């Protein structure tokens with residue numbers, strides 16, 4: 001790939017990430033999609049040739065329990081304005097860089113601070129599929145991606161760095177509790193058309209996170225849209241939040257760049273190619289805090305070994 005191509009790919013991604021897709025309806029960005037003639041099978045370059053692509057299926061055989069520190073979600077409990085927009089590929093929420101206290105994450109094994117740039121959704125017309133990542137080959141009907149940019153990097157730099165972006169994935173299970181998406185529910189009706197959107201004045205990011213956001217899967221992967229840059233440290237929160245049938249149906253009414261219903265906007269799972277997935281279990285903090293219990297256990301073990309030796313010496 002020559003430098004010019006890299007520059008073009010970076011520009012395309014910048015447009016996608018920052019949701020300028022609507023203003024480039026006739027540009028390159030409008031050409032990829034999720035339909036037969038422009039779907040994932042036709043996506044070029046790294047999407048075809050990459051070796052750490054996303055999404056993936058989380059298969060228990062490739063998961064290792066890991067001693068990962070707690071992840072900090074800073075300013076996720078602040079509320080401010082976001083712009084909701086249909087970019088022809090998804091519904092995105094942007095504007096976090098204008099917040100007086102911009103949400104960011106650190107810890108959780110991440111190398112540095114990552115600032116929230118935008119979030120968006122992946123879904124399907126059917127309830128049994130829609131999420132990009134799958135767990136034991138099972139899908140959730142909806143997955144949200146909170147895209148964070150490594151502090152100190154430009155977006156262009158981040159796209160060509162191993163860990164330039166940190167994306168937090170949140171799964172949605174269908175249920176009666178519509179609270180996580182309630183703040184967006186009404187505005188979703190204003191973004192059905194390609195390029196359509198609305199302002200949300202008091203958006204609180206924490207409302208879209210599960211109560212327990214310290215149990216997660218971690219792996220190194222890529223953007224799930226062209227150019228599929230292998231620059232993403234993925235954090236998938238294991239506990240889902242809920243989405244109602246009404247909310248799902250509103251997402252499903254969005255139109256793609258071609259003006260047809262965006263009936264699905266998830267990329268199929270990609271090969272692991274030898275990658276391992278790390279899992280931070282729910283009882284890790286407890287294990288970390290319970291040195292006393294481990295000491296008690298070692299004492300019992302020493303006692304048991306002494307008894308064995310004693311028994312042996314008596315025989």
Ligand SMILES: [Zn+2]
Pocket residue numbers: 120121122145224
């Ligand atoms: Zn995504």
